[in-house]
Amino acid sequence: MCPLTTFLVGVLTLLVLVYVFLTWNFNYWKKRGIRTASTWPFVGSFPSIFTRKRNIAYDIDDIYEKYKDTENMVGVFSTRVPQLLIMCPEYIHKIYATDFRSFHNNEWRNFVSKKTDVILGNNPFVLTGDEWKERRSEIMPALSPNRVKAVYPVSQSVCKRFVEYIRRQQSMATSQGLDAMDLSLCYTTEVVTDCGLGVSAQSFSDKTTPLLKMVKRVFNTSFEFIFYSVVTNLWQKVRQFYSVPFFNKETEAFFLDIIRQCITLRQEKPDAQRDDFLNYMLQLQEKKGLHTDHILVNTMTFILDGFETTALVLAHIMLMLGRNPEEQQKVRKEIGHADLTFDQMSELPYLDAFIYETLRLFSPQVAARKLVTEPFEFENKNGGTVHLQPGDVVVIPVKAVHHDPQYYEDPMTFKPERFLESNGGGMKSYRDRGVYLAFGDGPRHCPGMRFALTQLKAALVEILRNFEIKVNPKTRSDNQIDDTFFMATLKGGIYLDFKDL
Secondary structure, three states: OOHHHHHHHHHHHHHHHHHHHHHOOOOOOHHHOOOEOOOEOOOEOOOHHHHOOOOHHHHHHHHHHHHOOOOOEEEEEEOOEEEEEEOOHHHHHHHHHHOHHHHOEEHHHHOOOOOOOHHHHOOOOOOOHHHHHHHHHHHHHHHOHHHHHHOHHHHHHHHHHHHHHHHHHHHHOOOOOEEHHHHHHHHHHHHHHHHHHOOOOOOOOOOOOHHHHHHHHHOOOOHHHHHHHHHHHHOHHHHHOOOOOOOOHHHHHHHHHHHHHHHHHHHHOOOOOOOOHHHHHHHHHHHHOOOHHHHHHHHHHHHHHHHHHHHHHHHHHHHHHHHOHHHHHHHHHHHOOOOOOHHHHOOOHHHHHHHHHHHHHOOOEOOEEEEOOOOEEEEOOOOOEEEEOOOOEEEEOHHHHHOOOOOOOOOOOOOHHHHOHHHOOOHHHHHHOOOOOOOOOHHHOOOOHHHHHHHHHHHHHHHHHHEEEEEOOOOOOOOOEOOOOOEOOEOOOOEEEEEEO
8 A cells, every 4th residue: 555545544534533533422312312403523503603603592593493392402512512402491490490409500610620710710600519509608698688778879979970971972972973882891890899899990081991901801702711612522521631711810810909909908997998898708708717819709709790791781771772762761751850769779660671671682691501410300392201410411592582482472572561560571470480581590590680780770870861872873773693702792882872861
């Protein structure tokens, strides 16, 4: 055999072995009596992760639409890892709430190491078992209604400065309007650092401050982390000896240093205390003898969880206000002109409904992935059953469920009224049916939900009292979400005009 022939045979053999490695378990669900979505070597069931031509949410939508009428669940593959896409709301509610013990952990724990990723690795969203319970029990009292109420005056002060900042920016704006995400990120950065640490991030400066610049870098997922996620799905043993942090080290060091400085200031001036998140954590440290690193990580969790996600939601709420002028006026009429107390802020049903409907259309989390922690059994529509074992992954198609006409009449139309208690709706009724998943559900629902909603409503009250919001022509008119960002945000950006009332 000539050298060229030997080489070609070797290459062909290698390709065959790679193909077998990538596809050998593609009959995993079929052997268990579960139909499997279309699956390809290397990309699995979600090619958009690699083509980057559209958001992975649309791959999930396609699978959901194809199988939802005939199946309660369908097999999918993340590269070569088998996962189960759950399409039955009853089962979704079981996963989140009623049978929570069997789905205790989030799949993110498979990709994050506490040693290499100090911030995310110690976040309650990633932690498992007793560690999660302990960390959540530490954080939740700091986000109680009384503590959120205690910092509400701080929020109001930030909101008034936010309005003045919008006014200045609008006076200098071009014909393309103002970037709603940039505005919202300035607000959430300022309100979170002020309510959490008692310091100003100087976010309403006309120049980008170092802190705001770093905030904008926080959730820019590195290619290295994406590549690591793909490799570990191809060969999971990589996780045993190598890991890549989600947050880069420069960002991590920057934020931890700020918190250390704030702790030092509090310790040097014990008389200048206030009832905020950092003060609570310092009291907890004294009570339990916690290490300072523990305080740093918990405080970091509060800060980072409040930046990007809340800003995304605020930007999309302002988008929907601009797109729906009649509904905007209804919200404005409900909030009135008098200053609102914290308790009065909780009694604005139409504003609540407006927020919930925006989150239905633009829920930041397009899909949730849960790890099976105890053996569990699901029954399919044909009567067959599937037995899940610890380590299996179930996928909850958040966006697809939120846009399903079986659960929401005319789902692509913006209708806040569907969430009004007076119309027989209400967010809780949808959530209990397993069809409203913006905040999750059960014991692992979003711990900062109350704080985030308060900050959103406080900002919206001040904005709507001062401005009429209009959508700039630069903004697309459909709800197409960004091709690559892991949270749902309108493709091309949100650009708005603010007209003084």
